[in-house]
Amino acid sequence: MTALSSTLIDRMPACRGRLTAAAPLANVTWFRVGGPAEVMFRPEDAEDLAGFLAALPDDVPVTVLGVASNLLIRDGGIPGVVIRLGRGFAGIAADGTTLEAGAAALDLNVAGVARDAGIAGLEFLSGIPGTIGGALRMNGGAYGHEIKDVLVSAQGVTRRGGRVSYDNAGMGFTYRHAGVPEDVIFTAATLRGAPGDPAEITQRMAEISGKRADTQPVRSRTGGSTFKNPPGHKAWELIDRAGCRGLTLGGAQVSEKHCNFLINQGAATAADLEALGEEVRRRVFETSGVTLDWEIKRVGVAREGASA
The missing domain is CATH 3.30.465.10 (Uridine Diphospho-n-acetylenolpyruvylglucosamine Reductase; domain 3)
Known part of the structure; x- marks a missing residue:
């Protein structure tokens, strides 16, 4: 990613905001996991953002990042440009x-x-x-x-x-x-x-x-509500009935306080959290026939060599 970043940043258009290659992202996410942004752009204002995007090459992917409270960034990071709006917005x-x-x-x-x-x-x-x-x-x-x-x-x-x-x-x-x-x-x-x-x-x-x-694990490393409520159901009730309350995988855990929340117990990877979420989806479908849809947005790529 570092080598790619040094190449990509040379292709960035002129701007008034800040450009950073291989920008770390884990510490800005609520889960405290995830790889870096290939390039991060912090625009000064809407005019700066518009000018930058107008001149950005079409082949460069763009991802927008807020405070990353309902976001899971995969361990390999995010290719392309990550745009993070700051004080000017x-x-x-x-x-x-x-x-x-x-x-x-x-x-x-x-x-x-x-x-x-x-x-x-x-x-x-x-x-x-x-x-x-x-x-x-x-x-x-x-x-x-x-x-x-x-x-x-x-x-x-x-x-x-x-x-x-x-x-x-x-x-x-x-x-x-x-x-x-x-x-x-x-x-x-x-x-x-x-x-x-x-x-x-x-x-x-x-x-x-x-x-x-x-009712929520607000003092834990979490990403908020993990799954949307299916029509006629509450996600947490389906998860509880499937026996997933407190379920762990690697460093990730289904919250015992509110089982529609995933928690990084301290050493979880993004792969742990995503795999645990998929296991919860599998068990819920197996026990209720209901397919849970992710509410947490998952972005980026898996770390090279990581197991599924």
């Missing part, structure tokens, strides 16, 4: 009952700004450990609400550098999915709530925080 501003938020803004921070501005209806975002960009891409939700319930519009940049905008209907939202083309990188969103009392909003956010701490 993290702004949040309230105006009446409307919020403008950059794609890199943490969901929790957006909920906090809404609370301080007396905007109700966005409290659920405090229960999603990710960014607004991630919430847009997967219609992120928690505690009975989803981003589709509060989104006015979203802005983004295509793989060829074009600027695009979508209203709520144009996002094509379904359960944990947006119908927007995969090559669109979200840069910002406009959200709308309703007038609310900051004290009451604070109380609801505290309740959400308490529920998360009571």
